[in-house]
Amino acid sequence: MKFFARRIAFYALTAWAAVTINFLIPRMMPGDPVIALIGRMQGRIDSNAANSIRILFGLDKDMNIWQQYVEYWKLLFQGDLGLSFTFFPTPVIDIVRQTLPWTIGLVGVSTIIAFTIGTLLGMGIGWRRGTWADGLLPVTTFFSAVPYFWLGLIAIAVFAVWLGWFPSSGSYDRGLVPEFSWEFIRSVIYYGTLPALTVILSSIAGWILGMRNMMVTVSSEDYVTVAQAKGLKERTVVFGYAARNAILPQVSSFALSLGFIVGGTLIMEMVFSYQGIGFTLFQAVSSQDYPLMQGCFLVITLSVLGANIIADFVYAALDPRTRQEG
Amino acid sequence: MATDTTLETPAAEVVSSTAPKKKNKPQKFLFLRNSKAMTGLGILAFFAILAIIGPWIAPYGAGDVSKDLLQAPSSTHWFGTDHLGRDILSQIIVGTRGVMVVGFIAGIGATIVGVVVGVTAGFIGGIGDETLSALSNVFLVIPQLPLIIIIAGQLPTAGGVTVALVIAATGWAWGARVLRAQTLSLRRRDFVEAARANGERSWRLILVEVLPNLTAIIAAGFVGTVTFAVLSQVTLSFIGITPVSDWNWGTILFWAQNNLALQRGAWWWFVPAGLCIALLGMALTLINFGIDEFVNPRLRSTGLHARSLRRRGIRPRIGFTPVVYEAKEDRT
Numbered sequence: 001m002k003f004f005a006r007r008i009a010f011y012a013l014t015a016w017a018a019v020t021i022n023f024l025i026p027r028m029m030p031g032d033p034v035i036a037l038i039g040r041m042q043g044r045i046d047s048n049a050a051n052s053i054r055i056l057f058g059l060d061k062d063m064n065i066w067q068q069y070v071e072y073w074k075l076l077f078q079g080d081l082g083l084s085f086t087f088f089p090t091p092v093i094d095i096v097r098q099t100l101p102w103t104i105g106l107v108g109v110s111t112i113i114a115f116t117i118g119t120l121l122g123m124g125i126g127w128r129r130g131t132w133a134d135g136l137l138p139v140t141t142f143f144s145a146v147p148y149f150w151l152g153l154i155a156i157a158v159f160a161v162w163l164g165w166f167p168s169s170g171s172y173d174r175g176l177v178p179e180f181s182w183e184f185i186r187s188v189i190y191y192g193t194l195p196a197l198t199v200i201l202s203s204i205a206g207w208i209l210g211m212r213n214m215m216v217t218v219s220s221e222d223y224v225t226v227a228q229a230k231g232l233k234e235r236t237v238v239f240g241y242a243a244r245n246a247i248l249p250q251v252s253s254f255a256l257s258l259g260f261i262v263g264g265t266l267i268m269e270m271v272f273s274y275q276g277i278g279f280t281l282f283q284a285v286s287s288q289d290y291p292l293m294q295g296c297f298l299v300i301t302l303s304v305l306g307a308n309i310i311a312d313f314v315y316a317a318l319d320p321r322t323r324q325e326g
Numbered sequence: 327m328a329t330d331t332t333l334e335t336p337a338a339e340v341v342s343s344t345a346p347k348k349k350n351k352p353q354k355f356l357f358l359r360n361s362k363a364m365t366g367l368g369i370l371a372f373f374a375i376l377a378i379i380g381p382w383i384a385p386y387g388a389g390d391v392s393k394d395l396l397q398a399p400s401s402t403h404w405f406g407t408d409h410l411g412r413d414i415l416s417q418i419i420v421g422t423r424g425v426m427v428v429g430f431i432a433g434i435g436a437t438i439v440g441v442v443v444g445v446t447a448g449f450i451g452g453i454g455d456e457t458l459s460a461l462s463n464v465f466l467v468i469p470q471l472p473l474i475i476i477i478a479g480q481l482p483t484a485g486g487v488t489v490a491l492v493i494a495a496t497g498w499a500w501g502a503r504v505l506r507a508q509t510l511s512l513r514r515r516d517f518v519e520a521a522r523a524n525g526e527r528s529w530r531l532i533l534v535e536v537l538p539n540l541t542a543i544i545a546a547g548f549v550g551t552v553t554f555a556v557l558s559q560v561t562l563s564f565i566g567i568t569p570v571s572d573w574n575w576g577t578i579l580f581w582a583q584n585n586l587a588l589q590r591g592a593w594w595w596f597v598p599a600g601l602c603i604a605l606l607g608m609a610l611t612l613i614n615f616g617i618d619e620f621v622n623p624r625l626r627s628t629g630l631h632a633r634s635l636r637r638r639g640i641r642p643r644i645g646f647t648p649v650v651y652e653a654k655e656d657r658t
Contacts, residue, residue, distance in 0.1 A: 010463065017464045025477060141615075145607025147557050149564055150579065150600035157588045157596075168588070256466055263471025267561055271583070281472065282565055285479040297476045304469050 003322040007312050011305055018301040022294055023072050027065070052080050081298070082291035084284075092295035095280060100299060102171055103276030106192060107265045110199040111258075117200070118207025119250055123243050125208065126215025136208070144205035148198070148264035152271035155198045166194040169273035195272045203261050210253055214246035221245075248319055255311040259304050266300070363616025369609035373602075376419060377426040384416040388573045399594050406594035409585045417578050418598055424574030425556055425606070428490040432555035435494030437548045440501030445540070447502070448509025449532055459506060465499035474558055478567045486572055489562060493555045501547030508543055512536050542621045546614050553610040560603055575599040 055071045075081075081092035125136060143151075160168035173187040218224065219242050227241045266278025273279060277296055284292035316322045385404075386392075392411035399406045405414035447458035477492050512518060513536065521535050562568050563576025566584075570577055578599040582588075587595040 010460065013460060014464045014467050018468055021468070021473070026480060141611050142604060142608055145553070145611055146600065146604040147560055147564075147607075149561060150596070150603065153579070153583070153588060153596050153600070157591075157593060161588055161591065259467060259469035260471075262469050266472060267565070270565060281475065285475060286566060288479075290480065293476050293479055297472050300472050301468050305467065308467060 003316060004312075007309070011309060015302060015305055018298065018305075019073075019076065022298050023069060026290065026294070027068075052082055081295035084292040084295075085287070085289045087292075092291050095292065096277065096295055096299045099275060099277045099280045100303070102274065103265070103269065103278060104303065106195060106269070106274065106276060107199070107262060109192075110196040110265075111203065111261055113196075114200040114204045115207055115254060118204040119211045119247065121204075122208040122211025123215055123238070123246070126212040126246070127219060127238055127242065129212075129216055129219075137212075140205035140208050143202055144209070146202060147267075148202045149267040149271045151202050152195070152198045152268050155194055156271070159194055167191055168194075171275045192274075195268055195274055199261075199265055199268055202264065206257065207250070211246060211250055214249055215242060218242050218246040244318075248315070251311060251315045251318060255308045255315075258307050258311070262300065262304055360616040360619060362612045362619070366609040366612030366614075366616060369605060370613065373422055373426060373606055373609075377423040380419045380422050384413075384419040386413040386416040388412065388417045388420040389571070390416075396590065396592055398592075405598050406592070408581060408587075408592075408595055414578065414595060414598065417573055418575065418602060421573040421575050421578060421599075422602075424486055424572055424577075425559065425603075428486050428493070428559045428574075429552045429556040431487060431490035432493040432497065432559075433548050433552035435491060436498040436551040436555075437501060437544060439494065439498035440547060440551075441505060441537075441540075441544060443498065444502035444505030445509050445532060445536065448506040449513055449528070449536065451510075455506075459503070462499040462502040462506075465496065466503065470496050470554075471558060471561065474562065475565070475567065478562055483569065485569065486559075486574075489559055489568060490555065493558050494551075497551055497554055497558075501544070501551065504543055504547060505540060508540055509536060512539055542617055546617045546621075549610050549614045549617070553607055553614075556603065556606060556610075575603055 052075055055068065055075055079093050081096070084090050084092050084095055087095055121136070156168045159165050167190070171188065171191050172184065173191070224237065224242050227237045232240075266276075266281060268274070269276045269278035270282040277300060281293065281296040281300075283289070284296060390412060392407065392413075394403060394407045394411045396409050396411075397403060397407045403413050403415065405418065407413055408417075443458050443462060447455045447462075473496050474489075474492055477496075478489055481488060481492075518531060518535050521531055526535075559568075560574065560576035560579070563572075563574055564579045564583065566580050568574075568577070570580065576599075579596055582592070582596040582599075587593075
């Protein structure tokens with residue numbers, strides 16, 4: 001269990017670092033835009049809320065930085081991330097709670113699809129190296145070099161504006177009431193298809209490339225040659241011997257590239273006006289809503305950490321070496 | 327040539343029988359003979375020149391308004407005009423500088439931090455290593471783009487150099503991680519041990535013995551960071567964090583998005599800028615492939631097309647890595 005102990009210690013450290021960064025950033029910034037904002041909201045903001053914003057942004061000059069830090073943690077444990085200025089007077093935590101499921105749904109589904117298809121494709125291409133399948137590589141290189149949001153723009157222009165197959169923005173039909181009905185779910189899927197496809201298209205290249213390179217390396221290992229020489233079926237050699245080992249780095253790079261993918265997907269939400277946390281972050285940035293910005297960053301980071309922990313469990317399930325004692 | 331021979335010797339070295347036996351002349355600039363790397367360098371050079379001479383050769387000023395509102399490409403405006411009658415081609419040419427400058431400043435900055443952290447961690451070992459690698463792992467796991475957005479969003483002015491520095495401050499971790507792993511493997515090598523036994527000081531060991539052997543990895547990390555920096559900066563401009571008067575390709579897309587270019591069918595407004603980003607990104611990726619193949623002979627043969635493999639009489643099969651003859655000569 002040493003593996004898990006180490007990983008848990010690491011994630012605790014990362015979570016602490018994320019919170020501390022979040023604490024330090026507004027304190028290191030020159031000027032004080034938050035004071036101006038509070039001034040503008042004078043009279044509309046109750047003293048309790050104003051106080052928590054002061055703590056979050058370090059406006060209390062009579063406290064030293066350490067006291068501020070302790071107060072900050074206290075607020076976080078109460079789930080108090082301050083009030084949003086854009087959606088005044090909704091607490092940030094409520095906004096985040098509403099938008100997070102949409103993002104997790106969109107990013108989760110499309111990332112899993114991209115990972116699965118990409119790994120399978122990469123496996124095939126790596127195994128049949130030197131055939132027509134290598135021709136796919138330049139195409140994937142191109143897609144990995146394109147910014148996510150631009151691909152989104154093109155997708156909207158072609159499929160929503162020109163062909164009219166999909167809606168260009170939003171996440172469900174505004175005429176429907178959000179409820180657990182077949183009609184509503186269908187609408188969510190219909191609105192989510194275009195953003196999801198764009199995310200898949202732009203992130204799949206990395207998985208294909210990574211898996212292919214690992215397959216090339218692994219297929220020249222001795223145990224693969226032995227398996228082949230024993231006369232095992234091609235299927236068994238590919239899945240049981242080569243891919244089984246080639247997928248390990250793929251899973252650990254999944255954990256590392258998650259932050260990058262999430263970043264790209266957030267921008268995608270902005271392009272599609274999809275009501276997830278990325279779109280909220282975008283609104284917060286454009287209206288200079290600092291509490292909301294900070295809250296979004298914190299929640300995004302913690303979610304990425306959560307996904308990383310899951311990836312670690314998968315890794316441990318795939319690689320028996322991590323489960324060895326000692 | 328400081329070839330990195332650290333990667334395993336290929337299991338089966340195959341000198342193709344059809345390949346002509348060349349004289350044993352040392353192959354210089356092997357890297358430049360790689361067609362992928364050459365293509366990438368060519369595209370990069372094109373954009374670099376454009377970045378330098380851009381403002382002089384642009385047909386119009388990037389912000390000059392005219393009466394030709396939202397026109398499709400024509401002979402006067404090759405890439406059409408936007409809603410204020412500004413010439414899109416000029417915006418792209420002028421904007422190249424912004425993209426390249428930020429890309430390279432961020433790349434250099436992140437590479438310096440990455441080298442310092444990575445090599446130090448790998449070289450000193452022990453508790454210092456643990457601390458530094460934990461630090462870089464933390465930066466790897468925290469999503470960078472949101473971090474950059476909230477930092478840049480709270481700065482009073484987020485001009486080009488500021489954005490570049492923010493990107494450098496958050497994007498060094500990957501390079502550090504790779505460099506640490508390689509330094510760890512290098513520092514127990516015989517030649518380093520020999521130098522240490524000779525009484526060389528640590529800084530000299532690092533600078534003279536270890537660093538030259540990391541050149542290829544540092545270069546690859548640099549190229550990767552530049553790619554990331556370009557994408558981040560364009561994204562930041564697109565969502566409107568950088569001032570709109572600083573022209574770069576993202577700014578063009580920002581204007582296009584905010585003036586409903588998609589709905590108006592003004593494809594010339596957003597397609598060229600995106601293609602330029604993709605082209606630059608692809609050039610950088612190709613250079614990185616070139617470096618990879620240069621360092622790792624196993625991947626080198628995969629750079630060949632199916633047809634040229636067959637022509638050389640190499641049939642890729644399981645348990646068998648064809649290594650092209652350049653690799654062999656380079657080793658001798």
